[in-house]
Amino acid sequence: MSTFKAIVIDKAETGQSVSLKDFDEKDFMDGDVTVRIEYSTINYKDGLAITGKAPVVRRFPMIAGVDFAGIVEQSSDRNWKPGDRVICNGWGLGETHLGAYAQKARVKGGWLVRLPATMSAREAMAVGTAGYTAMLSVMALEQAGLTPAKGPVIVTGAAGGVGSVAVAILSRLGYQVVASTGRMQEADYLKDLGAAEVIDRKEFQGPVKPLAKERFAGGIDSVGSTTLANVLSMTRYGGAVAACGLAGGMDLPTSVAPFILRGVSLLGIDSVMCPIEKRIAAWNRLETDLDRRKLAAMTSEIPLAAVIEKAPAIIGGGVRGRIVVNIG
Template sequence: MSTLITELTQVPEKFTAFRIHQIQEGDKKKITSGFEQIGIDDLTAGEVVIKVAYSDINYKDALAATGKGRILRTYPLVGGIDLSGVVVSSVDNRFKTGDKVLVCGAQLSELYDGGYSEYARVKADSVVALPTGMSLRDVMALGTAGYTAALAIQRMEDNGQIPERGPIVVTGATGGVGSFAINMLSNIGYEVIAFTGKTEQEDYLKTLGAAKLISRHDIEMGSKPLENAQWGGAVDSVGGETLAWLTRTTNVWGNIASIGLAGGFKLETTVMPFILRGVSLLGINSVEMPISVRTQGWKRLATDLKPTKLSLISPTTIEFRDLPKAFDAYVNGTVTGRTVVAIDDSL
């Protein structure tokens, strides 16, 4: 360990990072991105310096790197909303050199430099100690997607969700959050219904733990203020018309965890599900939260919510140098499973 600590304290003058810029071309702004050599003082301020072992690829990362979505709120920034690695130095006494840690979300690659870098400098309140029994790769195989699924389940249970109240429907079932939610919920005793447009993925979804599939193409969502109650609750990453339908079809005292808007950001419903059935709509924000909530979520991910199909959901690891070639598949929706990015897998 002493040799490792000595090596960690020797941060090179320059190191490799994948950086995103916005440049002005005439009357238009253009996003450019690529590998650069930068120094520690080029990074946004923070109390903890980390030698990065792994990151991952989320849809937001692909949008930011390709300029297909407005994710960054300042430029330039290092991309990558997640990272795991080993502490190089810290001016916060909660962390010391050699500690294995992770950072997920926490406005990385939005306001602060992110995980696509050999070294990162981050705010101490965003850092979580590596949970016992998990590796630095494990936590990036989970990443923001796995953490968001865990947070959704935690909030639902805090609000009284129990398996006896009926099945949980998971929309966007083949996505990262949906896949993790199915596996986690089934592992803790819930009957899970996968709601998807990709019915060819039936074997995958049932292997994760789905009891059955519903094709979104076969659903008549209706227009009544209240439809036939079918679910004990829901984890929804679609939003729009689908979320409105879920409010009308969730049973008494059921919870709907809203975590995405792939199907639209508008919500057209009535107050009747909320006042006549006591349905709760829970907004899930995995970026801005107290460190106590973040830490508790990761403790559960290492224990009762630990996925049993992690290698199935996150099967791919790529080298850091191959990162730019991976984004298009995410933007085009052709990628299968989550991708871990190995930046220094020797840690």
């Protein structure tokens, strides 16, 4: 087909317009692999792009969506052939390169990761960029020397996409996980994912002390701002915190005290331009270290046509776990 359905963001007289419409293949951007997309997902960045709450989109018109799983249809890249099942996320998809909320995509072969053998396309997008980011965070903490024996780990924004997958992975690996959320009604959900304790995010929203009582051996933070600053002040000597989100803001009102008096490490996690070798390692780990039953329990599904109306909920903190988009 020369045209296909896509969610397209375009400039408008005031702000931007977003609609599900026909898109012509002749308007594809450069790439050497064409993929028929089976599933995508909704990440926090997707919500920002579709609602226009942040300047995510850098060119117009833009097909939204930062990640997909699908089947290669055409390829001039020697590493890929028709029929290969692949995953793509980041690399500017939905920002500077036409993205994933479409029945087809044309991308560079070097952006693709092979779908793990035991994982379906739907499961891959149940993981999505949020879950892949959670896995990168776990790997960074391990590289920094964190082990289950060193004590409890905190996961902030725990009921969201990154947080839900992080809780599930860490608990499976044997960590005592403390889940922080602003939705205490989700406590049973988080305990089912493996959290040993669920606490209110209010504990991390007060004034930031240079050093507070040592509570956590490490943590994964998707919130940023005051929450991350408070987590750092509560991290034990020699601990590490992986920072991978900014739902609470881009500022960081902290001091050098946790770093120079307790030797705490702050680990920055980038999923967009992450080297391909690390991506492959992360997806291999997700295949083995994420309980698929827990993944299924945190996942809901919507059709492509429902993405636009669902986007405001994810940036408003109204989405639990992961949403899979069935491109259909």
